[in-house]
Structures are given as structure tokens and as C-alpha cells.
Amino acid sequence: MNEYVTIAMPKGRIFEEALELLRKAGFILPPEFDDSRKLILEVEEEKLRFFLAKPMDVVTYVEHGVADIGIAGKDVMLEEERVVYELLDLKISACYLAVAGLPDTKMSDVAPKVASKYPNITSSYFREQGEQVEIIKLNGSIELAPMIGLAERIVDIVSTGQTLKENGLVEYSRIANVTSRLISNPVSFRLKEERISEIVDRLAAVIDRLESGESVF
Ligand SMILES: Nc1ncnc2c1ncn2[C@@H]1O[C@H](COP(=O)(O)OP(=O)(O)OP(=O)(O)O)[C@@H](O)[C@H]1O
Numbered sequence: 001m002n003e004y005v006t007i008a009m010p011k012g013r014i015f016e017e018a019l020e021l022l023r024k025a026g027f028i029l030p031p032e033f034d035d036s037r038k039l040i041l042e043v044e045e046e047k048l049r050f051f052l053a054k055p056m057d058v059v060t061y062v063e064h065g066v067a068d069i070g071i072a073g074k075d076v077m078l079e080e081e082r083v084v085y086e087l088l089d090l091k092i093s094a095c096y097l098a099v100a101g102l103p104d105t106k107m108s109d110v111a112p113k114v115a116s117k118y119p120n121i122t123s124s125y126f127r128e129q130g131e132q133v134e135i136i137k138l139n140g141s142i143e144l145a146p147m148i149g150l151a152e153r154i155v156d157i158v159s160t161g162q163t164l165k166e167n168g169l170v171e172y173s174r175i176a177n178v179t180s181r182l183i184s185n186p187v188s189f190r191l192k193e194e195r196i197s198e199i200v201d202r203l204a205a206v207i208d209r210l211e212s213g214e215s216v217f
């Protein structure tokens with residue numbers, strides 16, 4: 001029986017790169033994927049069903065088993081411990097998590113404020129450094145925090161470094177490298193192992209070819 005495999009796809013910046021990777025791996029995804037506002041898209045010929053989700057929610061859909069597999073940033077995986085398998089590093093949406101702030105500033109001795117979208121990563125990082133900080137959770141535009149005096153440091157994603165630069169901020173330390181990962185619900189992986197492994201193998205082959213500099217159309 002050729003059952004559907006459901007895939008939770010992150011809307012936003014990962015979506016296009018993920019789509020390109022899937023297409024390079026030979027999955028025929030109709031043009032509807034490029035310009036539709038639909039949140040569920042099915043590709044009957046491939047027996048694939050896609051859910052378009054907020055990037056931070058992809059892991060939740062996969063953990064609850066409503067999606068068999070999904071694509072999530074390593075940052076999201078590090079932020080919350082989840083019961084999912086990480087099957088493959090897709091090597092897309094590469095960036096890193098860093099501590100940043102205004103240049104030439106030292107953190108206060110007593111509970112300096114650190115703003116981030118990633119409170120758990122931030123708290124473990126500073127705990128490991130032996131520093132006690134007060135964490136302020138924000139949902140975006142994190143770079144604003146040190147500029148307007150809300151926090152002395154931020155923990156945020158850096159990719160090109162343009163956002164930090166344009167806002168007069170500097171990086172103080174790097175916490176972790178981030179790329180997007182293919183993840184799976186453990187039960188789905190057992191029940192649909194053959195189909196999921198085939199998807200992993202096809203994607204892994206393309207990633208290897210891209211890494212070796214081969215052009216893949
Ligand atoms: N500047 C960046 N360059 C490359 N990858 C990034 C960058 N910022 C974030 N990412 C990666 O892309 C994922 C999704 O980020 P995106 O900005 O699309 O969503 P979000 O910030 O969670 O959602 P939203 O902005 O809609 O609230 C992140 O979890 C991270 O892995």
C-alpha cells in the first residue's frame with residue numbers, strides 16, 4: 001500500500017530553499033507551491049501531503065504525529081527538547097546563533113538583561129559561562145533591544161551580519177551553527193520507514209552532489 005507521507009514545511013525564508021531542494025531531488029511539485037495561500041497542498045503522484053506551518057511550529061506538528069516528517073531549523077530543535085528524530089542535515093538556511101550588543105560595552109555585574117527569541121538557549125549558554133542574566137523574551141526585531149536600552153546583550157541569528165552592522169551592533173561570541181534539518185515523528189518513521197528512507201536517500205544524494213560542486217538542475 002502506498003500511503004501518503006505528510007510533510008510539515010516552514011513558511012518563510014526556509015520554504016523556497018526547501019522547495020528547491022525537493023525539486024532537485026526529483027519530486028514534482030506543481031507551481032501552486034510557489035504562489036498559493038493554501039496551507040495544505042497535496043501531490044497525488046508522489047503521495048505527499050504538505051502542511052505549511054510557522055517555522056517554530058513545525059516540530060510541534062511532527063512531535064504530535066499529525067505530520068510524519070518536517071523541516072526545521074537547528075535553532076528550533078535546540079530551543080526545546082522534543083521527541084522527534086533528526087534524519088538529515090539539509091545544509092540549507094545556514095546561519096548561526098550569536099551573542100551581540102553595542103560595541104565596546106561590558107555587561108553589568110548584576111543580572112544584566114539579555115533579549116532573545118530563544119530563552120532556553122540563552123539561559124543555558126550564560127549558565128555554562130557562569131553568568132547570571134535576566135532573560136527578556138522577544139518575538140522579532142531583536143536587534144532593537146540594545147539600541148533602545150531594553151537589554152545589554154541579545155542572542156539572535158546571524159547570517160550575513162548585515163542586520164547587526166546596519167544597527168551599529170557587534171558580535172561578542174558564537175553559540176552554535178544552524179542549518180535546517182529533516183525531522184521525523186518516531187512512530188511514523190517505524191510505520192512508514194520505507195517511504196521516509198526513500199525521501200531521505202533522495203535528498204541526501206542531492207545534498208552530496210551539491211556539496212561536491214556538481215550542478216544539479
Ligand atoms: N537571516 C537568516 N538567514 C538564514 N537562515 C535564517 C535566518 N534567520 C533565520 N533563519 C533560519 O530560518 C528559520 C525560519 O526563520 P524565519 O525568519 O523564516 O521564521 P521565524 O522568524 O520563525 O518566523 P516569523 O519571522 O514569521 O515570525 C529559523 O528557525 C532559522 O533556522
Ligand SMILES: O=P(O)(O)OC[C@H]1O[C@H](OP(=O)(O)OP(=O)(O)O)[C@H](O)[C@@H]1O
Nearest residue numbers: 140141142156157158159160161162163
Ligand atoms: O545577518 P543577517 O543576514 O542580517 O540576518 C540576521 C537577521 O535575520 C533574522 O531576522 P528575520 O529577518 O527573520 O526577522 P525577525 O527580526 O522578525 O526575526 C535574525 O533574527 C536577524 O535579525
